[in-house]
Amino acid sequence: MATNDAYGTSGAKDNNSKYDADFTQHVIDLMSPETKPRHREILTSLIKHMHDFCREVNLTQDEWIIGVNYVNSIGQAYKKNRNEAWRVCDILGIESLVDEINHKIVSDEGLSPTSSAILGPFWSPETPFRDLGASVVQDMPKDGQLTLFHGTIKDVETGKAISDAVFDMWQASTNGKYDVFDPENQTRHNLRGKFRTDENGKFWFYCLKPTEYAIDTSGPSADLLGIMGRHPNRPAHIHMMVTHPDYIGVTAQLYPNDDRWLETDTVSAVKDDLLLDFKPIQNDPKGAVLDVEYHVRLLSNKYKPDSTMLMGNANQNKF
Protein backbone atom coordinates (compact mmCIF):
# COMPACT_ATOMS: atom_id res chain seq x y z
CA MET A 1 0.00 0.00 0.00
CA ALA A 2 1.68 3.15 -1.16
CA THR A 3 1.11 6.24 0.89
CA ASN A 4 2.47 9.72 0.52
CA ASP A 5 4.36 10.82 3.60
CA ALA A 6 4.94 14.32 2.32
CA TYR A 7 2.73 15.84 4.99
CA GLY A 8 2.83 15.14 8.70
CA THR A 9 0.09 15.63 11.27
CA SER A 10 1.15 19.20 11.65
CA GLY A 11 0.62 19.95 7.99
CA ALA A 12 4.29 20.79 7.83
CA LYS A 13 5.68 22.17 4.62
CA ASP A 14 7.64 19.93 2.34
CA ASN A 15 9.45 21.73 -0.42
CA ASN A 16 9.49 18.58 -2.48
CA SER A 17 5.72 18.40 -2.57
CA LYS A 18 4.06 19.71 -5.66
CA TYR A 19 1.11 20.91 -3.60
CA ASP A 20 0.79 24.39 -2.14
CA ALA A 21 2.40 24.00 1.28
CA ASP A 22 0.60 27.05 2.64
CA PHE A 23 -2.92 26.01 1.71
CA THR A 24 -3.94 24.25 4.93
CA GLN A 25 -2.68 27.10 7.10
CA HIS A 26 -4.51 29.54 4.83
CA VAL A 27 -7.83 27.79 5.52
CA ILE A 28 -7.10 27.67 9.26
CA ASP A 29 -6.23 31.35 9.28
CA LEU A 30 -9.65 32.22 7.86
CA MET A 31 -10.96 31.78 11.40
CA SER A 32 -11.57 35.16 12.97
CA PRO A 33 -9.64 36.37 16.04
CA GLU A 34 -12.91 36.13 17.98
CA THR A 35 -13.23 32.38 17.42
CA LYS A 36 -13.51 30.67 20.82
CA PRO A 37 -10.16 29.09 21.76
CA ARG A 38 -11.57 25.57 22.08
CA HIS A 39 -13.37 25.87 18.74
CA ARG A 40 -10.15 27.08 17.18
CA GLU A 41 -8.18 24.21 18.68
CA ILE A 42 -10.64 21.55 17.51
CA LEU A 43 -11.21 22.98 14.03
CA THR A 44 -7.49 23.58 13.45
CA SER A 45 -6.74 19.95 14.20
CA LEU A 46 -9.73 18.72 12.18
CA ILE A 47 -8.77 20.78 9.11
CA LYS A 48 -5.14 19.61 9.29
CA HIS A 49 -6.10 15.98 9.59
CA MET A 50 -8.72 16.12 6.85
CA HIS A 51 -6.29 17.84 4.49
CA ASP A 52 -3.45 15.48 5.37
CA PHE A 53 -5.79 12.55 4.74
CA CYS A 54 -6.68 13.87 1.25
CA ARG A 55 -3.03 14.41 0.34
CA GLU A 56 -1.82 11.15 1.89
CA VAL A 57 -4.14 9.01 -0.24
CA ASN A 58 -4.14 11.41 -3.23
CA LEU A 59 -7.91 11.40 -3.09
CA THR A 60 -9.45 11.55 -6.55
CA GLN A 61 -12.43 13.74 -7.33
CA ASP A 62 -14.64 10.70 -7.88
CA GLU A 63 -13.61 9.31 -4.49
CA TRP A 64 -14.27 12.66 -2.87
CA ILE A 65 -17.77 12.71 -4.39
CA ILE A 66 -18.36 9.22 -2.97
CA GLY A 67 -17.36 10.58 0.43
CA VAL A 68 -19.64 13.60 0.07
CA ASN A 69 -22.55 11.35 -0.83
CA TYR A 70 -21.71 9.02 2.06
CA VAL A 71 -21.72 11.84 4.62
CA ASN A 72 -25.08 13.04 3.30
CA SER A 73 -26.45 9.50 3.53
CA ILE A 74 -25.62 9.29 7.24
CA GLY A 75 -28.00 12.04 8.25
CA GLN A 76 -30.59 10.82 5.78
CA ALA A 77 -30.64 7.45 7.58
CA TYR A 78 -31.03 9.11 10.99
CA LYS A 79 -34.32 8.50 12.77
CA LYS A 80 -35.67 7.84 16.24
CA ASN A 81 -33.69 5.02 17.83
CA ARG A 82 -31.23 5.07 14.94
CA ASN A 83 -28.34 7.49 15.39
CA GLU A 84 -26.39 6.68 12.24
CA ALA A 85 -23.41 8.97 12.85
CA TRP A 86 -22.98 7.35 16.26
CA ARG A 87 -22.99 3.92 14.64
CA VAL A 88 -20.38 4.96 12.09
CA CYS A 89 -18.20 6.28 14.91
CA ASP A 90 -18.58 2.95 16.72
CA ILE A 91 -17.47 1.00 13.66
CA LEU A 92 -14.43 3.25 13.24
CA GLY A 93 -13.52 2.81 16.92
CA ILE A 94 -14.15 6.45 17.68
CA GLU A 95 -16.62 6.01 20.55
CA SER A 96 -14.25 3.60 22.29
CA LEU A 97 -11.33 5.93 21.73
CA VAL A 98 -13.20 8.96 23.09
CA ASP A 99 -14.23 6.84 26.04
CA GLU A 100 -10.59 6.00 26.74
CA ILE A 101 -9.48 9.62 26.30
CA ASN A 102 -12.02 10.73 28.87
CA HIS A 103 -11.64 7.96 31.41
CA LYS A 104 -8.08 6.69 31.33
CA ILE A 105 -6.59 7.62 34.69
CA VAL A 106 -3.64 6.17 36.55
CA SER A 107 -2.49 6.73 40.12
CA ASP A 108 0.75 8.50 41.03
CA GLU A 109 2.35 5.07 41.28
CA GLY A 110 1.06 4.10 37.86
CA LEU A 111 -1.72 1.86 39.18
CA SER A 112 -4.77 1.59 36.93
CA PRO A 113 -8.36 1.24 38.06
CA THR A 114 -10.68 -1.10 36.16
CA SER A 115 -10.83 -0.07 32.51
CA SER A 116 -13.69 1.91 31.13
CA ALA A 117 -15.71 0.84 28.10
CA ILE A 118 -18.52 2.54 26.24
CA LEU A 119 -21.80 3.12 28.07
CA GLY A 120 -23.99 2.05 25.18
CA PRO A 121 -27.57 3.20 24.69
CA PHE A 122 -29.38 0.99 27.17
CA TRP A 123 -28.45 2.23 30.63
CA SER A 124 -31.48 3.30 32.68
CA PRO A 125 -31.47 5.88 35.47
CA GLU A 126 -34.51 4.15 36.95
CA THR A 127 -33.02 0.74 37.67
CA PRO A 128 -34.11 -0.37 41.16
CA PHE A 129 -31.81 -1.29 44.03
CA ARG A 130 -32.02 -4.99 44.86
CA ASP A 131 -30.83 -6.89 47.94
CA LEU A 132 -27.47 -8.59 47.82
CA GLY A 133 -28.07 -12.11 46.62
CA ALA A 134 -31.22 -11.21 44.67
CA SER A 135 -31.74 -12.16 41.04
CA VAL A 136 -32.17 -9.66 38.21
CA VAL A 137 -33.83 -12.39 36.15
CA GLN A 138 -37.52 -11.56 36.37
CA ASP A 139 -38.34 -13.35 33.11
CA MET A 140 -36.31 -16.52 32.69
CA PRO A 141 -35.81 -17.39 29.01
CA LYS A 142 -35.83 -21.09 28.16
CA ASP A 143 -32.24 -20.98 27.00
CA GLY A 144 -30.99 -18.84 29.88
CA GLN A 145 -28.11 -20.00 32.08
CA LEU A 146 -28.57 -18.67 35.60
CA THR A 147 -25.27 -17.36 36.94
CA LEU A 148 -24.09 -16.39 40.42
CA PHE A 149 -22.11 -13.19 39.89
CA HIS A 150 -19.97 -12.00 42.80
CA GLY A 151 -16.94 -9.92 43.57
CA THR A 152 -15.31 -7.20 45.63
CA ILE A 153 -14.82 -3.50 44.99
CA LYS A 154 -11.43 -2.27 46.20
CA ASP A 155 -9.32 0.86 46.31
CA VAL A 156 -6.61 0.27 43.71
CA GLU A 157 -3.99 2.17 45.74
CA THR A 158 -4.61 0.85 49.24
CA GLY A 159 -6.27 -2.48 48.44
CA LYS A 160 -8.94 -1.51 50.95
CA ALA A 161 -12.44 -2.91 50.37
CA ILE A 162 -14.97 -0.20 49.55
CA SER A 163 -18.31 -0.53 51.31
CA ASP A 164 -21.47 1.24 50.12
CA ALA A 165 -20.26 1.31 46.54
CA VAL A 166 -23.03 0.84 43.97
CA PHE A 167 -22.71 -1.89 41.34
CA ASP A 168 -25.34 -1.02 38.70
CA MET A 169 -25.70 -3.74 36.05
CA TRP A 170 -27.81 -4.35 32.94
CA GLN A 171 -27.78 -6.97 30.23
CA ALA A 172 -29.77 -8.16 27.21
CA SER A 173 -31.81 -11.33 27.35
CA THR A 174 -30.86 -14.37 25.29
CA ASN A 175 -32.67 -12.84 22.29
CA GLY A 176 -30.20 -9.95 22.32
CA LYS A 177 -32.81 -7.44 23.49
CA TYR A 178 -32.99 -5.19 26.54
CA ASP A 179 -36.20 -4.84 28.54
CA VAL A 180 -37.34 -1.47 27.22
CA PHE A 181 -36.61 -2.44 23.62
CA ASP A 182 -38.48 -5.74 23.97
CA PRO A 183 -41.70 -4.63 25.65
CA GLU A 184 -43.81 -7.61 24.64
CA ASN A 185 -41.47 -10.16 26.07
CA GLN A 186 -39.83 -8.59 29.10
CA THR A 187 -41.20 -6.95 32.22
CA ARG A 188 -39.74 -3.62 33.22
CA HIS A 189 -36.33 -3.73 34.91
CA ASN A 190 -35.82 -7.36 33.83
CA LEU A 191 -32.06 -8.04 33.81
CA ARG A 192 -31.24 -4.76 35.52
CA GLY A 193 -30.29 -4.13 39.13
CA LYS A 194 -28.29 -1.96 41.49
CA PHE A 195 -26.42 -3.58 44.37
CA ARG A 196 -24.71 -1.89 47.31
CA THR A 197 -21.50 -3.47 48.57
CA ASP A 198 -21.43 -4.75 52.16
CA GLU A 199 -18.94 -3.78 54.87
CA ASN A 200 -16.35 -6.00 53.18
CA GLY A 201 -16.79 -4.38 49.78
CA LYS A 202 -18.56 -7.47 48.51
CA PHE A 203 -21.53 -7.76 46.16
CA TRP A 204 -23.33 -10.80 44.76
CA PHE A 205 -26.43 -11.43 42.71
CA TYR A 206 -27.92 -13.72 40.10
CA CYS A 207 -28.06 -12.90 36.40
CA LEU A 208 -27.80 -14.66 33.02
CA LYS A 209 -24.69 -15.64 31.17
CA PRO A 210 -24.87 -12.95 28.44
CA THR A 211 -25.54 -13.74 24.79
CA GLU A 212 -23.77 -12.31 21.75
CA TYR A 213 -25.75 -10.28 19.23
CA ALA A 214 -25.30 -8.51 15.91
CA ILE A 215 -25.82 -4.82 15.33
CA ASP A 216 -28.33 -3.77 12.67
CA THR A 217 -27.06 -4.71 9.22
CA SER A 218 -28.85 -2.09 7.16
CA GLY A 219 -27.98 1.47 6.24
CA PRO A 220 -24.74 3.42 5.69
CA SER A 221 -23.05 2.06 8.83
CA ALA A 222 -23.59 -1.49 7.62
CA ASP A 223 -22.36 -0.50 4.15
CA LEU A 224 -19.13 0.62 5.79
CA LEU A 225 -18.79 -2.72 7.57
CA GLY A 226 -19.36 -4.42 4.22
CA ILE A 227 -16.63 -2.44 2.46
CA MET A 228 -14.22 -3.45 5.20
CA GLY A 229 -15.28 -7.09 5.08
CA ARG A 230 -16.22 -6.98 8.77
CA HIS A 231 -18.93 -8.90 10.61
CA PRO A 232 -21.62 -7.05 12.62
CA ASN A 233 -21.24 -9.00 15.87
CA ARG A 234 -20.67 -7.79 19.36
CA PRO A 235 -19.34 -10.20 21.96
CA ALA A 236 -21.79 -11.11 24.71
CA HIS A 237 -21.54 -8.69 27.61
CA ILE A 238 -22.89 -7.52 30.94
CA HIS A 239 -22.85 -3.76 31.47
CA MET A 240 -21.75 -2.27 34.76
CA MET A 241 -21.61 1.21 36.22
CA VAL A 242 -19.78 1.34 39.54
CA THR A 243 -20.02 4.46 41.68
CA HIS A 244 -19.07 5.72 45.15
CA PRO A 245 -18.94 9.34 46.37
CA ASP A 246 -15.22 9.12 47.27
CA TYR A 247 -14.08 7.39 44.10
CA ILE A 248 -13.95 7.94 40.38
CA GLY A 249 -16.72 5.82 38.91
CA VAL A 250 -16.18 3.17 36.26
CA THR A 251 -18.59 2.30 33.46
CA ALA A 252 -17.70 -0.76 31.43
CA GLN A 253 -18.85 -3.91 29.70
CA LEU A 254 -17.78 -7.36 30.91
CA TYR A 255 -17.31 -10.19 28.44
CA PRO A 256 -17.17 -14.01 28.78
CA ASN A 257 -13.55 -14.92 28.19
CA ASP A 258 -14.57 -17.64 25.76
CA ASP A 259 -16.59 -15.39 23.46
CA ARG A 260 -15.65 -15.80 19.82
CA TRP A 261 -16.00 -12.08 18.99
CA LEU A 262 -13.61 -10.65 21.62
CA GLU A 263 -10.85 -9.89 19.15
CA THR A 264 -13.11 -8.50 16.46
CA ASP A 265 -15.83 -6.70 18.44
CA THR A 266 -17.56 -4.48 15.92
CA VAL A 267 -17.34 -1.46 18.25
CA SER A 268 -13.81 -2.26 19.55
CA ALA A 269 -14.83 -2.04 23.21
CA VAL A 270 -13.07 -5.10 24.67
CA LYS A 271 -10.20 -4.70 27.14
CA ASP A 272 -8.14 -7.37 28.82
CA ASP A 273 -9.28 -6.63 32.36
CA LEU A 274 -12.95 -6.78 31.44
CA LEU A 275 -13.11 -10.55 30.85
CA LEU A 276 -15.23 -12.95 32.92
CA ASP A 277 -14.51 -16.60 33.60
CA PHE A 278 -17.81 -18.50 33.82
CA LYS A 279 -17.40 -21.79 35.77
CA PRO A 280 -19.99 -24.56 36.08
CA ILE A 281 -21.39 -25.06 39.58
CA GLN A 282 -23.79 -27.51 41.16
CA ASN A 283 -26.21 -27.48 44.09
CA ASP A 284 -26.59 -23.71 44.12
CA PRO A 285 -29.57 -22.88 46.38
CA LYS A 286 -31.20 -20.80 43.62
CA GLY A 287 -30.31 -23.22 40.87
CA ALA A 288 -27.47 -21.30 39.23
CA VAL A 289 -25.46 -23.42 36.80
CA LEU A 290 -22.56 -21.00 36.43
CA ASP A 291 -20.41 -18.95 38.79
CA VAL A 292 -18.39 -15.89 37.93
CA GLU A 293 -16.15 -13.81 40.14
CA TYR A 294 -15.13 -10.28 39.17
CA HIS A 295 -13.29 -7.66 41.20
CA VAL A 296 -13.49 -3.95 40.52
CA ARG A 297 -10.62 -1.54 41.21
CA LEU A 298 -11.47 2.12 41.85
CA LEU A 299 -9.25 5.17 42.12
CA SER A 300 -9.74 7.95 44.65
CA ASN A 301 -11.57 11.12 43.70
CA LYS A 302 -8.37 13.07 44.19
CA TYR A 303 -7.33 11.93 40.70
CA LYS A 304 -10.50 13.26 39.12
CA PRO A 305 -9.72 15.39 36.07
CA ASP A 306 -11.08 18.91 35.84
CA SER A 307 -13.34 18.29 32.91
CA THR A 308 -16.80 17.15 33.83
CA MET A 309 -17.61 13.68 32.59
CA LEU A 310 -21.32 13.87 32.03
CA MET A 311 -21.80 10.27 31.15
CA GLY A 312 -25.54 10.46 31.44
CA ASN A 313 -25.57 13.21 28.84
CA ALA A 314 -23.65 11.04 26.45
CA ASN A 315 -26.56 8.62 26.37
CA GLN A 316 -28.67 10.68 24.01
CA ASN A 317 -30.79 9.21 21.35
CA LYS A 318 -28.58 6.36 20.28
CA PHE A 319 -29.89 3.57 18.02
Added chain:
Amino acid sequence: MATNDAYGTSGAKDNNSKYDADFTQHVIDLMSPETKPRHREILTSLIKHMHDFCREVNLTQDEWIIGVNYVNSIGQAYKKNRNEAWRVCDILGIESLVDEINHKIVSDEGLSPTSSAILGPFWSPETPFRDLGASVVQDMPKDGQLTLFHGTIKDVETGKAISDAVFDMWQASTNGKYDVFDPENQTRHNLRGKFRTDENGKFWFYCLKPTEYAIDTSGPSADLLGIMGRHPNRPAHIHMMVTHPDYIGVTAQLYPNDDRWLETDTVSAVKDDLLLDFKPIQNDPKGAVLDVEYHVRLLSNKYKPDSTMLMGNANQNKF
Protein backbone atom coordinates in the same frame (compact mmCIF):
# COMPACT_ATOMS: atom_id res chain seq x y z
CA MET B 1 -3.11 26.37 21.92
CA ALA B 2 -1.90 23.22 23.60
CA THR B 3 -1.87 20.12 21.47
CA ASN B 4 -0.78 16.61 22.23
CA ASP B 5 1.93 15.48 19.87
CA ALA B 6 2.05 11.98 21.28
CA TYR B 7 0.64 10.52 18.07
CA GLY B 8 1.93 11.21 14.59
CA THR B 9 0.14 10.71 11.31
CA SER B 10 1.25 7.13 11.34
CA GLY B 11 -0.41 6.48 14.68
CA ALA B 12 3.04 5.68 16.01
CA LYS B 13 3.36 4.35 19.51
CA ASP B 14 4.56 6.58 22.28
CA ASN B 15 5.36 4.83 25.48
CA ASN B 16 4.80 8.00 27.44
CA SER B 17 1.18 8.22 26.34
CA LYS B 18 -1.38 6.95 28.76
CA TYR B 19 -3.56 5.79 25.89
CA ASP B 20 -3.43 2.31 24.38
CA ALA B 21 -0.83 2.67 21.65
CA ASP B 22 -2.17 -0.38 19.81
CA PHE B 23 -5.79 0.70 19.59
CA THR B 24 -5.76 2.45 16.22
CA GLN B 25 -3.91 -0.40 14.53
CA HIS B 26 -6.37 -2.82 16.13
CA VAL B 27 -9.30 -1.06 14.47
CA ILE B 28 -7.46 -0.95 11.13
CA ASP B 29 -6.65 -4.64 11.38
CA LEU B 30 -10.34 -5.47 11.67
CA MET B 31 -10.50 -5.04 7.89
CA SER B 32 -10.61 -8.42 6.21
CA PRO B 33 -7.86 -9.64 3.88
CA GLU B 34 -10.38 -9.40 1.04
CA THR B 35 -10.84 -5.64 1.46
CA LYS B 36 -10.05 -3.95 -1.86
CA PRO B 37 -6.57 -2.36 -1.73
CA ARG B 38 -7.79 1.16 -2.45
CA HIS B 39 -10.54 0.87 0.17
CA ARG B 40 -7.94 -0.35 2.65
CA GLU B 41 -5.60 2.52 1.82
CA ILE B 42 -8.28 5.17 2.17
CA LEU B 43 -9.89 3.76 5.31
CA THR B 44 -6.54 3.14 6.99
CA SER B 45 -5.57 6.76 6.51
CA LEU B 46 -9.02 8.00 7.53
CA ILE B 47 -9.06 5.95 10.75
CA LYS B 48 -5.55 7.09 11.68
CA HIS B 49 -6.35 10.73 11.10
CA MET B 50 -9.69 10.62 12.90
CA HIS B 51 -8.10 8.88 15.91
CA ASP B 52 -5.12 11.23 15.93
CA PHE B 53 -7.52 14.17 15.82
CA CYS B 54 -9.45 12.87 18.86
CA ARG B 55 -6.25 12.31 20.85
CA GLU B 56 -4.60 15.55 19.74
CA VAL B 57 -7.45 17.70 21.06
CA ASN B 58 -8.39 15.33 23.91
CA LEU B 59 -11.93 15.35 22.61
CA THR B 60 -14.46 15.21 25.45
CA GLN B 61 -17.54 13.04 25.28
CA ASP B 62 -19.79 16.08 25.12
CA GLU B 63 -17.77 17.47 22.21
CA TRP B 64 -17.93 14.11 20.48
CA ILE B 65 -21.73 14.08 20.84
CA ILE B 66 -21.84 17.58 19.32
CA GLY B 67 -19.84 16.21 16.40
CA VAL B 68 -22.15 13.19 16.03
CA ASN B 69 -25.18 15.46 16.01
CA TYR B 70 -23.49 17.77 13.52
CA VAL B 71 -22.73 14.96 11.08
CA ASN B 72 -26.34 13.78 11.30
CA SER B 73 -27.55 17.34 10.65
CA ILE B 74 -25.62 17.54 7.38
CA GLY B 75 -27.59 14.78 5.68
CA GLN B 76 -30.81 16.02 7.25
CA ALA B 77 -30.28 19.40 5.53
CA TYR B 78 -29.62 17.74 2.16
CA LYS B 79 -32.18 18.36 -0.54
CA LYS B 80 -32.42 19.01 -4.26
CA ASN B 81 -30.05 21.83 -5.17
CA ARG B 82 -28.59 21.78 -1.66
CA ASN B 83 -25.71 19.36 -1.20
CA GLU B 84 -24.81 20.14 2.39
CA ALA B 85 -21.79 17.82 2.72
CA TRP B 86 -20.34 19.44 -0.40
CA ARG B 87 -20.83 22.88 1.16
CA VAL B 88 -19.13 21.83 4.37
CA CYS B 89 -16.20 20.50 2.35
CA ASP B 90 -15.98 23.83 0.51
CA ILE B 91 -15.86 25.78 3.78
CA LEU B 92 -13.11 23.51 5.09
CA GLY B 93 -11.11 23.95 1.87
CA ILE B 94 -11.49 20.30 0.96
CA GLU B 95 -12.95 20.76 -2.53
CA SER B 96 -10.17 23.16 -3.45
CA LEU B 97 -7.57 20.81 -2.02
CA VAL B 98 -8.94 17.81 -3.90
CA ASP B 99 -9.01 19.93 -7.04
CA GLU B 100 -5.33 20.75 -6.57
CA ILE B 101 -4.43 17.12 -5.82
CA ASN B 102 -6.06 16.02 -9.04
CA HIS B 103 -4.91 18.81 -11.34
CA LYS B 104 -1.55 20.05 -10.18
CA ILE B 105 0.88 19.16 -12.93
CA VAL B 106 4.27 20.59 -13.78
CA SER B 107 6.46 20.05 -16.84
CA ASP B 108 9.81 18.27 -16.71
CA GLU B 109 11.43 21.68 -16.44
CA GLY B 110 9.14 22.66 -13.59
CA LEU B 111 6.92 24.91 -15.67
CA SER B 112 3.33 25.19 -14.47
CA PRO B 113 0.26 25.56 -16.66
CA THR B 114 -2.51 27.91 -15.57
CA SER B 115 -3.77 26.86 -12.14
CA SER B 116 -6.93 24.88 -11.69
CA ALA B 117 -9.78 25.95 -9.43
CA ILE B 118 -13.03 24.26 -8.54
CA LEU B 119 -15.58 23.72 -11.28
CA GLY B 120 -18.57 24.76 -9.21
CA PRO B 121 -22.12 23.64 -9.89
CA PHE B 122 -23.07 25.88 -12.79
CA TRP B 123 -21.13 24.64 -15.79
CA SER B 124 -23.38 23.61 -18.68
CA PRO B 125 -22.51 21.04 -21.34
CA GLU B 126 -24.95 22.80 -23.69
CA THR B 127 -23.30 26.19 -23.88
CA PRO B 128 -23.25 27.33 -27.54
CA PHE B 129 -20.19 28.25 -29.55
CA ARG B 130 -20.11 31.95 -30.38
CA ASP B 131 -18.05 33.85 -32.93
CA LEU B 132 -14.87 35.54 -31.80
CA GLY B 133 -15.79 39.07 -30.78
CA ALA B 134 -19.39 38.17 -29.92
CA SER B 135 -21.01 39.12 -26.64
CA VAL B 136 -22.30 36.60 -24.09
CA VAL B 137 -24.49 39.33 -22.62
CA GLN B 138 -27.96 38.51 -23.95
CA ASP B 139 -29.72 40.31 -21.10
CA MET B 140 -27.91 43.45 -20.05
CA PRO B 141 -28.55 44.32 -16.40
CA LYS B 142 -28.84 47.99 -15.57
CA ASP B 143 -25.76 47.87 -13.35
CA GLY B 144 -23.71 45.75 -15.74
CA GLN B 145 -20.29 46.91 -16.94
CA LEU B 146 -19.65 45.59 -20.44
CA THR B 147 -16.10 44.27 -20.71
CA LEU B 148 -13.92 43.32 -23.66
CA PHE B 149 -12.18 40.09 -22.58
CA HIS B 150 -9.26 38.91 -24.69
CA GLY B 151 -6.16 36.81 -24.50
CA THR B 152 -3.99 34.10 -25.97
CA ILE B 153 -3.71 30.39 -25.21
CA LYS B 154 -0.14 29.14 -25.34
CA ASP B 155 1.91 26.00 -24.81
CA VAL B 156 3.69 26.57 -21.48
CA GLU B 157 6.79 24.66 -22.63
CA THR B 158 7.28 26.02 -26.14
CA GLY B 159 5.45 29.34 -25.87
CA LYS B 160 3.71 28.41 -29.08
CA ALA B 161 0.20 29.79 -29.59
CA ILE B 162 -2.47 27.10 -29.62
CA SER B 163 -5.10 27.45 -32.31
CA ASP B 164 -8.46 25.70 -32.18
CA ALA B 165 -8.42 25.59 -28.38
CA VAL B 166 -11.85 26.08 -26.79
CA PHE B 167 -12.34 28.79 -24.17
CA ASP B 168 -15.67 27.93 -22.49
CA MET B 169 -16.82 30.65 -20.05
CA TRP B 170 -19.78 31.24 -17.77
CA GLN B 171 -20.58 33.85 -15.16
CA ALA B 172 -23.40 35.04 -12.88
CA SER B 173 -25.28 38.22 -13.63
CA THR B 174 -24.99 41.24 -11.35
CA ASN B 175 -27.65 39.72 -9.06
CA GLY B 176 -25.30 36.79 -8.33
CA LYS B 177 -27.44 34.32 -10.28
CA TYR B 178 -26.68 32.07 -13.24
CA ASP B 179 -29.11 31.75 -16.14
CA VAL B 180 -30.62 28.38 -15.25
CA PHE B 181 -31.04 29.35 -11.60
CA ASP B 182 -32.69 32.65 -12.49
CA PRO B 183 -35.24 31.54 -15.09
CA GLU B 184 -37.54 34.53 -14.77
CA ASN B 185 -34.86 37.10 -15.37
CA GLN B 186 -32.39 35.53 -17.78
CA THR B 187 -32.75 33.89 -21.16
CA ARG B 188 -31.06 30.58 -21.70
CA HIS B 189 -27.28 30.68 -22.24
CA ASN B 190 -27.12 34.29 -21.04
CA LEU B 191 -23.55 34.97 -19.87
CA ARG B 192 -22.24 31.70 -21.29
CA GLY B 193 -20.23 31.07 -24.40
CA LYS B 194 -17.60 28.88 -26.05
CA PHE B 195 -14.94 30.52 -28.20
CA ARG B 196 -12.43 28.85 -30.48
CA THR B 197 -8.96 30.41 -30.70
CA ASP B 198 -7.79 31.69 -34.06
CA GLU B 199 -4.59 30.73 -35.88
CA ASN B 200 -2.63 32.94 -33.48
CA GLY B 201 -4.11 31.30 -30.38
CA LYS B 202 -6.18 34.40 -29.69
CA PHE B 203 -9.72 34.69 -28.38
CA TRP B 204 -11.88 37.73 -27.61
CA PHE B 205 -15.45 38.36 -26.59
CA TYR B 206 -17.66 40.66 -24.55
CA CYS B 207 -18.94 39.82 -21.06
CA LEU B 208 -19.71 41.55 -17.78
CA LYS B 209 -17.33 42.51 -15.04
CA PRO B 210 -18.33 39.82 -12.52
CA THR B 211 -20.09 40.59 -9.24
CA GLU B 212 -19.34 39.12 -5.81
CA TYR B 213 -22.01 37.12 -4.03
CA ALA B 214 -22.60 35.34 -0.74
CA ILE B 215 -23.29 31.64 -0.35
CA ASP B 216 -26.50 30.61 1.40
CA THR B 217 -26.33 31.54 5.07
CA SER B 218 -28.68 28.92 6.51
CA GLY B 219 -28.14 25.36 7.64
CA PRO B 220 -25.24 23.40 9.14
CA SER B 221 -22.66 24.74 6.68
CA ALA B 222 -23.53 28.31 7.66
CA ASP B 223 -23.42 27.30 11.34
CA LEU B 224 -19.85 26.16 10.77
CA LEU B 225 -18.96 29.50 9.18
CA GLY B 226 -20.52 31.22 12.21
CA ILE B 227 -18.47 29.20 14.70
CA MET B 228 -15.33 30.20 12.83
CA GLY B 229 -16.37 33.85 12.62
CA ARG B 230 -16.13 33.75 8.84
CA HIS B 231 -18.15 35.68 6.25
CA PRO B 232 -20.10 33.85 3.51
CA ASN B 233 -18.75 35.80 0.54
CA ARG B 234 -17.13 34.60 -2.61
CA PRO B 235 -15.07 37.02 -4.67
CA ALA B 236 -16.58 37.94 -8.02
CA HIS B 237 -15.42 35.52 -10.73
CA ILE B 238 -15.70 34.37 -14.31
CA HIS B 239 -15.52 30.61 -14.84
CA MET B 240 -13.46 29.14 -17.64
CA MET B 241 -12.89 25.66 -19.00
CA VAL B 242 -10.12 25.54 -21.59
CA THR B 243 -9.71 22.42 -23.72
CA HIS B 244 -7.74 21.18 -26.72
CA PRO B 245 -7.23 17.57 -27.86
CA ASP B 246 -3.44 17.76 -27.57
CA TYR B 247 -3.31 19.49 -24.21
CA ILE B 248 -4.35 18.90 -20.62
CA GLY B 249 -7.44 21.04 -20.05
CA VAL B 250 -7.71 23.67 -17.36
CA THR B 251 -10.87 24.54 -15.43
CA ALA B 252 -10.65 27.59 -13.21
CA GLN B 253 -12.25 30.75 -11.92
CA LEU B 254 -10.85 34.18 -12.72
CA TYR B 255 -11.15 37.01 -10.21
CA PRO B 256 -10.90 40.82 -10.48
CA ASN B 257 -7.63 41.73 -8.79
CA ASP B 258 -9.34 44.46 -6.79
CA ASP B 259 -11.98 42.21 -5.23
CA ARG B 260 -12.20 42.59 -1.45
CA TRP B 261 -12.78 38.86 -0.79
CA LEU B 262 -9.73 37.44 -2.59
CA GLU B 263 -7.84 36.65 0.60
CA THR B 264 -10.83 35.25 2.48
CA ASP B 265 -12.81 33.49 -0.25
CA THR B 266 -15.25 31.26 1.61
CA VAL B 267 -14.33 28.25 -0.55
CA SER B 268 -10.58 29.02 -0.70
CA ALA B 269 -10.42 28.81 -4.48
CA VAL B 270 -8.29 31.88 -5.33
CA LYS B 271 -4.81 31.47 -6.81
CA ASP B 272 -2.31 34.13 -7.77
CA ASP B 273 -2.32 33.42 -11.50
CA LEU B 274 -6.10 33.60 -11.74
CA LEU B 275 -6.42 37.36 -11.23
CA LEU B 276 -7.79 39.77 -13.81
CA ASP B 277 -6.89 43.45 -14.23
CA PHE B 278 -9.95 45.37 -15.45
CA LYS B 279 -8.97 48.65 -17.14
CA PRO B 280 -11.33 51.44 -18.23
CA ILE B 281 -11.60 51.97 -21.97
CA GLN B 282 -13.40 54.45 -24.18
CA ASN B 283 -14.78 54.43 -27.70
CA ASP B 284 -15.15 50.66 -27.88
CA PRO B 285 -17.28 49.86 -30.97
CA LYS B 286 -19.69 47.78 -28.85
CA GLY B 287 -19.68 50.19 -25.94
CA ALA B 288 -17.48 48.24 -23.53
CA VAL B 289 -16.30 50.34 -20.59
CA LEU B 290 -13.67 47.89 -19.36
CA ASP B 291 -10.92 45.84 -20.96
CA VAL B 292 -9.25 42.76 -19.53
CA GLU B 293 -6.45 40.68 -20.96
CA TYR B 294 -5.78 37.14 -19.74
CA HIS B 295 -3.42 34.52 -21.13
CA VAL B 296 -3.83 30.81 -20.57
CA ARG B 297 -0.88 28.39 -20.34
CA LEU B 298 -1.51 24.73 -21.24
CA LEU B 299 0.66 21.67 -20.81
CA SER B 300 0.97 18.90 -23.39
CA ASN B 301 -1.08 15.72 -23.06
CA LYS B 302 2.12 13.75 -22.54
CA TYR B 303 2.03 14.88 -18.90
CA LYS B 304 -1.47 13.56 -18.39
CA PRO B 305 -1.68 11.40 -15.26
CA ASP B 306 -3.04 7.87 -15.50
CA SER B 307 -6.12 8.49 -13.44
CA THR B 308 -9.09 9.68 -15.42
CA MET B 309 -10.20 13.16 -14.51
CA LEU B 310 -13.92 13.00 -15.09
CA MET B 311 -14.61 16.60 -14.38
CA GLY B 312 -18.10 16.46 -15.81
CA ASN B 313 -18.95 13.71 -13.35
CA ALA B 314 -17.84 15.83 -10.45
CA ASN B 315 -20.62 18.26 -11.21
CA GLN B 316 -23.36 16.19 -9.62
CA ASN B 317 -26.18 17.67 -7.67
CA LYS B 318 -24.40 20.50 -5.97
CA PHE B 319 -26.36 23.26 -4.19
